[in-house]
Amino acid sequence: MGEWTTLETARGPVAAWQARPAGEPRGGLVIIQEIFGANAHIRSVAERYAEAGYATLAPAFFDLVEPGVELPYDPSAHDRGRELVGKLGFDAALDIVSAAAAALLPAGKVGTVGYCWGGTVAFLSALRLGLPAVSYYGSRNRLFLAEMPAGAMLPAPVMFHFGEQDATISPDAIQLHRERLPDMPIHTYPAGHAFNRDATPEIYDAASAELALSRSLAFLAEHVG
Numbered sequence: 001m002g003e004w005t006t007l008e009t010a011r012g013p014v015a016a017w018q019a020r021p022a023g024e025p026r027g028g029l030v031i032i033q034e035i036f037g038a039n040a041h042i043r044s045v046a047e048r049y050a051e052a053g054y055a056t057l058a059p060a061f062f063d064l065v066e067p068g069v070e071l072p073y074d075p076s077a078h079d080r081g082r083e084l085v086g087k088l089g090f091d092a093a094l095d096i097v098s099a100a101a102a103a104l105l106p107a108g109k110v111g112t113v114g115y116c117w118g119g120t121v122a123f124l125s126a127l128r129l130g131l132p133a134v135s136y137y138g139s140r141n142r143l144f145l146a147e148m149p150a151g152a153m154l155p156a157p158v159m160f161h162f163g164e165q166d167a168t169i170s171p172d173a174i175q176l177h178r179e180r181l182p183d184m185p186i187h188t189y190p191a192g193h194a195f196n197r198d199a200t201p202e203i204y205d206a207a208s209a210e211l212a213l214s215r216s217l218a219f220l221a222e223h224v225g
Contacts, residue, residue, distance in 0.1 A: 028104025035081030
């Protein structure tokens with residue numbers, strides 16, 4: 001079972017959920033939250049990757065804006081979460097990822113896994129920090145892909161997962177990933193947005209989540225350890 005720790009960043013301290021593997025770590029992973037905070041679901045994701053052998057940190061990104069925020073899964077929380085990520089900004093989020101990656105270096109090579117907003121932060125972690133990344137349904141990826149030439153080389157590899165029924169990410173947006181990053185693995189599933197989130201049974205798709213996890217673990221084994 002993991003525990004809360006304090007992560008010192010260039011912009012101030014944030015809490016982070018820390019989960020360790022039973023034996024020698026095969027590497028480190030920064031687990032990057034959705035817009036709902038480093039809540040019980042994200043902490044369970046960190047625990048799952050620790051069980052797979054990785055030392056993990058799941059920072060509470062919103063602590064730089066408002067400490068201790070964990071939002072429920074309802075429409076009003078969506079608005080609040082969007083407000084908080086807007087106030088935080090991607091530059092500050094990457095500073096947090098950088099600090100978490102530095103803290104994980106004793107475990108070996110470090111990568112990231114992110115979901116929704118965190119999926120875009122994971123993608124940017126590869127683009128700007130050179131960290132191997134797994135990006136789940138990053139709805140803001142297109143903002144940055146549009147700036148990239150087709151066939152652009154990334155400093156680190158990224159695996160992308162998308163739901164084919166995701167109303168927030170169009171087929172055109174997924175195709176743009178394929179055009180801009182033809183060498184990166186891009187997977188789609190017969191599911192909607194947040195299909196990995198087992199905390200919301202109405203949208204969780206177990207078969208898609210399990211397949212995505214198996215692909216992610218194979219990717220991480222190759223690029224992190």
